[in-house]
Amino acid sequence: MKKQVLIGKNLSLGYEAGNQQKTILSNLDFELLSGQMTCLLGPNGVGKSTLIKAIMGKIEPFKGSIELFGSAPTSYHRDDLSKKLSVVLSEPIFPAQMTVKQLVALGRTPYLNWSGRLSDQDKNEVYKALEATKLEYLRKERLGELSDGQRQKAMIARALAQDCPLMVLDEPTSHLDLVNRYEVMQLLQDIAKTQEKAVLVVTHDLDIAIETGQQLWILNCGSPLISGTPEDLILQGEINQLLPSDKYFFDSNRGKVVMHHQTTKIEIEGPDELVYWVEKALIKSGKHLPKDSIRISENPFRIFCQGKEFTRISELIEIL
Numbered sequence: 001m002k003k004q005v006l007i008g009k010n011l012s013l014g015y016e017a018g019n020q021q022k023t024i025l026s027n028l029d030f031e032l033l034s035g036q037m038t039c040l041l042g043p044n045g046v047g048k049s050t051l052i053k054a055i056m057g058k059i060e061p062f063k064g065s066i067e068l069f070g071s072a073p074t075s076y077h078r079d080d081l082s083k084k085l086s087v088v089l090s091e092p093i094f095p096a097q098m099t100v101k102q103l104v105a106l107g108r109t110p111y112l113n114w115s116g117r118l119s120d121q122d123k124n125e126v127y128k129a130l131e132a133t134k135l136e137y138l139r140k141e142r143l144g145e146l147s148d149g150q151r152q153k154a155m156i157a158r159a160l161a162q163d164c165p166l167m168v169l170d171e172p173t174s175h176l177d178l179v180n181r182y183e184v185m186q187l188l189q190d191i192a193k194t195q196e197k198a199v200l201v202v203t204h205d206l207d208i209a210i211e212t213g214q215q216l217w218i219l220n221c222g223s224p225l226i227s228g229t230p231e232d233l234i235l236q237g238e239i240n241q242l243l244p245s246d247k248y249f250f251d252s253n254r255g256k257v258v259m260h261h262q263t264t265k266i267e268i269e270g271p272d273e274l275v276y277w278v279e280k281a282l283i284k285s286g287k288h289l290p291k292d293s294i295r296i297s298e299n300p301f302r303i304f305c306q307g308k309e310f311t312r313i314s315e316l317i318e319i320l
């Protein structure tokens, strides 16, 4: 049975400026369950980091409530909160002189006794976190001498070592290369499933969120928070809430965001998939398009136009 870890009810959040309240998010209802990774998506400035601040107990709600294991995050003692919630923020906040291993070991701080020494179990958790993030080979390196992506992974390893039932990560993959993005998100999903944790990841990476998230939360200015499995949100068209302009839409057949398909006036004959890519390349080229029709064959791929045969789209575009 999945447990409710975090619940928001009719939540409004924002900032105080003098005696004025600046509301950023209003009337949010949500729940985070154990064993699931949820990806939070929304445009810049909508309030994703503000919501994280409320989860961390750094700001009080203007209205409504937020409960972490039944109590307001602001009501927890710091030591208790750090056993319930680990957070990875987008900005590195640790000294450049610290080594990767020292950083990851910081994740064990909530569990240390008065001596401040790591027990065998603590050392094991640090080792497991380094191993899971494939950072063992960098354990002696100083944070200031790592690439942005390596440092980002080290921050994730620290949160893993903290071993809390709720992990919240603000854009944890923004500096990572494509493969590492998938791997880190897959790792977080795996941890959620196998260790029954609730994981909330803020990301702008829709493709990867769809691929790896078990739940998506979509925040949009002035609308209620939309939540559901990526697949439901795609099939119900709600994913398009992320794309308010008419220019883009989520193509459920292709499983990605595309621009509204401009069509060429020329006739292109051939399998749909090939016609799609040839037409796209022709439109992008900005060249004068041929008056004759184009025929495309599959296996082998050939384009026939103006009495000539082409093996690549670029060859056709070159002669236009």
Ligand SMILES: Nc1ncnc2c1ncn2[C@@H]1O[C@H](COP(=O)(O)OP(=O)(O)OP(=O)(O)O)[C@@H](O)[C@H]1O
Binding pocket: 015, 022, 024, 042, 043, 044, 045, 046, 047, 048, 049, 050, 051
């Ligand atoms: N300390 C603050 N005081 C007043 N306003 C703030 C403060 N921090 C953020 N804001 C405002 O709150 C709004 C939401 O900011 P927030 O950082 O939560 O957005 P975000 O969705 O995380 O954006 P991004 O995707 O760009 O990281 C913005 O308009 C921002 O100017």
